Amino acid sequence: xxxxxxxxxxxxxxxxxxxxxxxxxxxxxxxxxxxxxxxxxxxxxxxxxxxxxxxxxxxxxxxxxxxxxxxxxxxxxxxxxxxxxxxxxxxxxxxxxxxxxxxxxxxxxxxxxxxxxxxxxxxxxxxxxxxxxxxxxxxxxxxxxxxxxxxxxxxxxxxxxxxxxxxxxxxxxxxxxxxxxxxxxxxxxxxxxxxxxxxxxxxxxxxxxxxxxxxxxxxxxxxxxxxxxxxxxxxxxxxxxxxxxxxxxxxxxxxxxxxxxxxxxxxxxxxxxxxxxxxxxxxxxxxxxxxxxxxxxxxxxxxxxxxxxxxxxxxxxxxxxxxxxxxxxxxxxxxxxxxxxxxxxxxxxxxxxxxxxxxxxxxxxxxxxxxxxxxxxxxxxxxxxxxxxx
Ligand SMILES: O=C([O-])C(=O)C[C@H](O)[C@@H](O)C(=O)[O-]
Numbered sequence: 001x002x003x004x005x006x007x008x009x010x011x012x013x014x015x016x017x018x019x020x021x022x023x024x025x026x027x028x029x030x031x032x033x034x035x036x037x038x039x040x041x042x043x044x045x046x047x048x049x050x051x052x053x054x055x056x057x058x059x060x061x062x063x064x065x066x067x068x069x070x071x072x073x074x075x076x077x078x079x080x081x082x083x084x085x086x087x088x089x090x091x092x093x094x095x096x097x098x099x100x101x102x103x104x105x106x107x108x109x110x111x112x113x114x115x116x117x118x119x120x121x122x123x124x125x126x127x128x129x130x131x132x133x134x135x136x137x138x139x140x141x142x143x144x145x146x147x148x149x150x151x152x153x154x155x156x157x158x159x160x161x162x163x164x165x166x167x168x169x170x171x172x173x174x175x176x177x178x179x180x181x182x183x184x185x186x187x188x189x190x191x192x193x194x195x196x197x198x199x200x201x202x203x204x205x206x207x208x209x210x211x212x213x214x215x216x217x218x219x220x221x222x223x224x225x226x227x228x229x230x231x232x233x234x235x236x237x238x239x240x241x242x243x244x245x246x247x248x249x250x251x252x253x254x255x256x257x258x259x260x261x262x263x264x265x266x267x268x269x270x271x272x273x274x275x276x277x278x279x280x281x282x283x284x285x286x287x288x289x290x291x292x293x294x295x296x297x298x299x300x301x302x303x304x305x306x307x308x309x310x311x312x313x314x315x316x317x318x319x320x321x322x323x324x325x326x327x328x329x330x331x332x333x334x335x336x337x338x339x340x341x342x343x344x345x346x347x348x349x350x351x352x353x354x355x356x357x358x359x360x361x362x363x364x365x366x367x368x369x370x371x372x373x374x375x376x377x378x379x380x381x382x383x384x385x386x387x388x389x390x
Contacts, residue, residue: 008046009047012383013041013042015041015345019036030139033145042063045107055373063103066098149185231259254274278304280298280305280307281307310351311341344377346373349370
């Protein structure tokens with residue numbers, strides 16, 4: 001019998017980020033020098049009868065609503081029975097997107113590491129301890145920053161000179177018609193400047209209006225020798241049929257499944273040849289348990305999994321996975337070297353561009369996730385909190 005869960009606490013808190021502004025659709029941010037935006041994030045803490053705790057910072061608003069509605073059912077449960085808890089939550093949340101499983105599962109892995117006196121990657125089974133990274137840009141702006149093909153190429157040169165082995169573009173978003181000519185010019189400008197030196201990826205974040213646009217940009221990616229083409233167009237990366245057709249016509253491998261929730265739909269996308277690389281996100285895909293299940297499904301099909309965005313959980317998953325290539329250092333831009341998703345609450349941990357050694361990041365080696373949080377900051381910046389206890 002492991003430690004028994006006695007309380008679950010959630011805190012919603014805010015932090016400011018410089019040089020970014022909401023993009024015109026409000027989905028994510030774009031680099032805008034001089035701007036300042038307040039972002040909201042969440043902290044989850046699970047307490048047990050032995051005094052060992054598990055903590056997690058991150059998550060989405062729907063996910064936190066699910067955490068809060070599930071918390072009571074977890075009181076009195078053995079905190080080491082992650083697989084059983086995962087399965088119960090999957091069943092309970094089956095009508096929703098399941099993004100509440102991630103924060104609970106990641107906090108439970110942190111707790112298990114502290115209980116056993118080992119880092120999470122060691123509990124999973126370590127494969128590597130240094131993670132080669134790609135720099136993943138913010139969306140383009142119109143008024144400074146990443147606002148032209150040349151600006152993207154200049155940043156790529158900077159990233160290459162810092163020693164990063166790979167670079168991914170997020171280009172423009174908005175209500176207006178997409179400027180496909182500018183998209184093509186941008187992927188071409190970057191390939192011309194650094195294509196011989198780095199792996200390049202392109203992620204339009206489902207922005208292109210038509211299959212034809214997706215194909216046109218894809219053909220330029222083929223010319224530039226891009227490493228992958230991610231979430232190209234407005235089907236929202238939902239159509240397995242369309243992406244199989246796209247893959248038939250392009251040389252550049254596709255990366256889908258970032259907008260796919262749950263394990264089984266990931267497996268279906270692979271089995272239906274809708275993607276080459278497989279996305280998994282510990283936060284959104286059922287925690288470290290869920291992301292590792294997706295990694296192993298991909299492994300069984302002989303494919304690679306690529307973990308979404310930078311976080312302590314992504315680092316531990318990647319450290320324990322053979323069939324993966326790059327850690328996603330994003331979203332960043334000139335003047336904002338730290339991902340906007342990183343609140344200033346970590347003790348020594350950071351995903352800043354400046355913290356990379358030769359384009360690589362270490363996996364934290366302390367117990368659990370190996371990070372400690374500034375609880376005072378979280379308390380002072382809190383806008384809401386809940387606590388359920390036995
Ligand atoms: O692969 C990625 O880095 C992304 O897709 C980042 C995007 O900003 C994503 O968060 C989104 O869809 O808004």
